[in-house]
Amino acid sequence: MSGVGVMLASFLTAAVEWVEAFTIVLAVALAIGWRRAGLAGLAALALLAALTAFGSGAVRAIGDLHAIQLVIGVFLMLFGLRWLAKAIARGAGRRALHDEAAAFAALRGSEALAETRGAMLVAFQGVLLEGLEVWLIVVALGAETGRTGQAAVAAIVALAVVMGIGFALRAPLARVPENAIKFVVGAAILGFGTFWSLDALGYAWPLGEAALPLLMGFYALGGLVAIRALRAPAMEIAR
Amino acid sequence: MKALVKTLFGDGATVLCVLGVLGFAVLLLHSAARPAAGVALPLLLLGCAGFLARR
Numbered sequence: 362m363s364g365v366g367v368m369l370a371s372f373l374t375a376a377v378e379w380v381e382a383f384t385i386v387l388a389v390a391l392a393i394g395w396r397r398a399g400l401a402g403l404a405a406l407a408l409l410a411a412l413t414a415f416g417s418g419a420v421r422a423i424g425d426l427h428a429i430q431l432v433i434g435v436f437l438m439l440f441g442l443r444w445l446a447k448a449i450a451r452g453a454g455r456r457a458l459h460d461e462a463a464a465f466a467a468l469r470g471s472e473a474l475a476e477t478r479g480a481m482l483v484a485f486q487g488v489l490l491e492g493l494e495v496w497l498i499v500v501a502l503g504a505e506t507g508r509t510g511q512a513a514v515a516a517i518v519a520l521a522v523v524m525g526i527g528f529a530l531r532a533p534l535a536r537v538p539e540n541a542i543k544f545v546v547g548a549a550i551l552g553f554g555t556f557w558s559l560d561a562l563g564y565a566w567p568l569g570e571a572a573l574p575l576l577m578g579f580y581a582l583g584g585l586v587a588i589r590a591l592r593a594p595a596m597e598i599a600r
Numbered sequence: 601m602k603a604l605v606k607t608l609f610g611d612g613a614t615v616l617c618v619l620g621v622l623g624f625a626v627l628l629l630h631s632a633a634r635p636a637a638g639v640a641l642p643l644l645l646l647g648c649a650g651f652l653a654r655r
Contacts, residue, residue, distance in 0.1 A: 436608075438618045442645060443610040446652035455653065486603075493607045551649075555642055558622065562629055564637050576642055583646040591654055 367508045368515035370553075373546045374498045375519035378491040380534045383527040384465045385487030392474040393481065401481040405488035406520075409496050416500035417509045427561045433501045434558030440497060441551030441580075448544035449584050453591035458540055465533040498550070505557060548584055552577035613655065617648035 382402070390398035423429055450456040474480045495516050503509025527534055556566065556573050566572040609615055621644045628637045 435618060435622065438622075438645065439610050439614055442618060442649055442652065443614050446614070446649045449649060449653035453653065490603055490607055493604070497608065551645060555645060559625060559629075559637060559641060562626060564625075564629055564634070566638055567635075572638065579642055580646060580649075584649065587646070587650045587653060591650065 364506075364508050364511045367502045367506050367512050370502060370546060370549055371495075371499055371512040371515035372519045373542050374550075375495045375516035376523060376537070377539055377542050377546070378495050379520050379523040380461065380527075380537050380539070381464070382488045382491040383523055384461050384533045385468060385491070386484050387527065387531070387533060388465055388468040388471075389474060389480045389484040389487075391469065393477050397477065397481055398484045401484035402488045405485045405492060408489060409492040412496055413499055413509070413513060416496065417504060420500065420504040430505065430557050431561035433505050434554045434556075434561055436497060437501055437550050437554030438558060439554075440494070441547050441549070441554050444543045444547030445551055445580060445584055446547075448540050448547055449587045449591065451540045452544065452584075452588040455591060461533040461535040461537070461539075502553070505553075544584060545581070548580035549577050551580050613652060617645075617652065621645055621648060 386398050386402045389401070392398075420429055420433075447456070451458050468474070468483075471483075473483050499509065499512040499516050503512040523534065552573060555576050560566065568575070621641060624644065625637055625641050628634065628640060633640075
């Protein structure tokens with residue numbers, strides 16, 4: 362698989378997660394100041410960087426390539442299925458679209474931000490939890506393709522882009538087409554997971570690696586059909 | 601901790617769907633219908649995505 366594909370998947374996944382992390386850090390910064398909020402966010406990023414290094418090393422240390430491939434495939438299927446299902450539900454109007462401005466307003470009104478230490482913990486946990494999905498994708502795609510460095514660079518570039526725009530606007534990045542990105546990334550990651558899981562179980566894909574883009578296309582097209590089929594105009598939208 | 605587990609693995613229904621599909625794939629790979637695994641697995645996973653979206 363090309364480095365461009367790995368970098369694109371990592372960049373898009375990271376961009377979605379960093380937007381949500383920025384919303385949390387922004388809300389905390391407005392409550393306790395940028396320095397403390399930034400420190401908490403940086404501490405979480407440092408932990409994620411250490412986890413990435415540890416994760417890649419641990420995967421290499423296992424040695425059994427088929428076992429690694431199967432575990433990575435299962436994790437990617439879990440991740441991709443979750444994102445694709447969520448994007449289908451939102452696209453079909455069965456779930457409300459994620460509203461970054463509403464999430465920001467809710468956090469601003471939260472009692473957790475009233476005290477400095479509690480607010481720093483909110484920023485730390487927020488960045489860590491949003492970043493864990495980025496970590497999972499970077500380690501999984503990187504370990505399977507031998508491109509952990511490129512995947513990590515793509516995630517860092519996404520962080521720089523989101524933070525740059527966020528600092529310039531000083532507002533939640535509510536216009537990012539989060540659901541469209543989740544749909545595309547969900548279909549792509551589910552494709553990776555399916556391909557590597559069956560490969561690890563000993564299945565020989567008839568078209569070899571060329572089956573990978575076909576799988577991604579199948580999930581994307583099938584997802585669009587599912588959105589049409591599940592669309593229910595008069596349905597009450599659950600959050 | 602709960603948030604951490606949910607972030608890494610997803611909810612119970614997603615885990616059951618993936619493990620169920622994977623179990624079916626293993627059975628298929630050990631049967632005469634082995635060549636169909638490459639079609640059956642994606643179809644089942646897409647069905648799971650539709651099911652999970654519909655909940």
